[in-house]
Amino acid sequence: MKLKRFEDLECWQVAREYVRYLYQLAKKNPFCKDLCLAGQITGAGISTMNNIAEGWASQSNLEFIKFLKYSRRSSAESQNCLYIAIDQKYITKDEFNKRYDMADRCIQAVDGFLRYLRKQQQA
DSSP states (O other): OOOOSGGGOHHHHHHHHHHHHHHHHHTSTTGGGOHHHHHHHHHHHHHHHHHHHHHHHTOOHHHHHHHHHHHHHHHHHHHHHHHHHHHTTSSOHHHHHHHHHHHHHHHHHHHHHHHHHHHHHHO
16 A cells, blocks of 8 residues: 555554543543643643654655654653553553553554664665
């Protein structure tokens, strides 16, 4: 499949799904009352998606790789926020595990695309 838009990227699609679930969590009581954490976790999710799109628009593999690394970091940031949420009893262990695993899927998808871009540079 030829990639024509950033929306065609699997890593962006996985990140979009992840952000949707982060917002579901952040809207629940009592999570939604912790404006700092709710904003931080959704912001990290948004950053995951945004950096993929921004890297795509850079039109340079070197720049794209840089932005994919930022995206990866943002996924890890959201995972850290999940620890805070479970420690504060805003989410259940099951919710934590599902969202943490989704963040891992984002990271794996980004890593896969990073490998692809690095191979393209070597060719």
